[in-house]
Amino acid sequence: MDNAVRNEIYEHAKKWVHEAGELIRQKINDPMIIETKAHDKDLVTTVDKETEYFLAENIRKTYPEHLLFSEEGYGDDVTSLDGTVWIVDPIDGTMNFVQQRRNFAISIGIFHQGIGEIGFVYDVMADVLYSAKRGEGAYKNDEKLPMLKSELELGEAVLGFNHKWLCENSVIDEKVVQQLVKRIRGVRAYGSAALKLAYVSEGIVDGYLTMNLAPWDIAGGMILANEVGAVTTNLSGGEVNMLTNDSTLTCHPAIQNEIIQNFLVKGLK
Structure with a gap:
C-alpha cells in the first residue's frame, strides 16, 4: 500500500471512529438489550451491533472493494487477507461497557495483502485515540509515543x-x-x-x-x-x-x- 492510499484510508477511518464514539456516548445511558453469545460472560448489546453497522456502511460506501472482518454479523466471509481487509471490533470490552460505562474501546486494524497498515484503538469515554500507520510510529491523540526503552528485565x-x-x-x-x-x-x-x-x-x-x-x-x-x-x-x-x-x-x-x-x-x- 503506497503512502497516499494509506493516508487517505487513515483519515477516513479516523473520522468514522470519532463519529462512532460520539454515537456511543449519546446512547451510553439509554436502556439497552443485552444478549449472550458463546457463553453467559460473552455479552453483546444493541449498541455493539449499531456501531458495527455504522462502520460497515461507511467502509462499504467508500471502499466497496475492501473486505470487512468483524464480530457482530455485518462483515464479509473472509477466508484470506488478500487485498485490503478491515478487522473491526465495535466495542471491545462489552462487559465493561455494560457494567461500568467506561474502559471499553473501538478497535480497527486495516491489513493489506496480509500486512497491518493502520491501527486504531479508541477509548470512547476518555476520548483518547491511539493510532498508527505502518512505519510512522504510534500516537496517543496527536502526541507521538516514544519507542520502548532499550532494555527490560x-x-x-x-x-x-x-x-x-x-x-x-x-x-x-x-x-x-x-x-x-x-x-x-x-x-x-x-x-x-x-x-x-x-x-x-x-x-x-x-x-x-x-x-x-x-x-x-x-x-x-x-x-x-x-x-x-x-x-x-x-x-x-x-x-x-x-x-x-x-x-x-x-x-x-x-x-x-x-x-x-x-x-x-x-x-x-
Whole structure:
C-alpha cells in the first residue's frame, strides 16, 4: 500500500471512529438489550451491533472493494487477507461497557495483502485515540509515543492478562502461569484486549498475554504496539493467525523469549 492510499484510508477511518464514539456516548445511558453469545460472560448489546453497522456502511460506501472482518454479523466471509481487509471490533470490552460505562474501546486494524497498515484503538469515554500507520510510529491523540526503552528485565515487567488463566483451564497449566506471575513485577487486567495493547504501545504495561482471542480483539492494538518496537507472536513463538482465534503474546522484545521458553511452551496443553 503506497503512502497516499494509506493516508487517505487513515483519515477516513479516523473520522468514522470519532463519529462512532460520539454515537456511543449519546446512547451510553439509554436502556439497552443485552444478549449472550458463546457463553453467559460473552455479552453483546444493541449498541455493539449499531456501531458495527455504522462502520460497515461507511467502509462499504467508500471502499466497496475492501473486505470487512468483524464480530457482530455485518462483515464479509473472509477466508484470506488478500487485498485490503478491515478487522473491526465495535466495542471491545462489552462487559465493561455494560457494567461500568467506561474502559471499553473501538478497535480497527486495516491489513493489506496480509500486512497491518493502520491501527486504531479508541477509548470512547476518555476520548483518547491511539493510532498508527505502518512505519510512522504510534500516537496517543496527536502526541507521538516514544519507542520502548532499550532494555527490560522480566522481573521488572508488568503484564496484562486475564486472571482466568491463573485458574484451572483447558489451554495452559495454571501452575506455570502462577510461576510467571511470581517472576514478574505485576499483572493488570483491564477487561479490554484492545486497551491492553494500547497500553503496551504507551509503555505503561510491558506486555499483553492471551491464550485465545479473535482477530478483531487484537488487530488494531497489535499494529500500535509493533510500531513502538513491541513484538507479537502466538504462545509458541510463531505468527499469529489473523483469520481465526489464536493465542497472542505482544511484549517488549527483551522479555519475549524468556516468557515463551521458560513458561508458555512448558505450560501449553
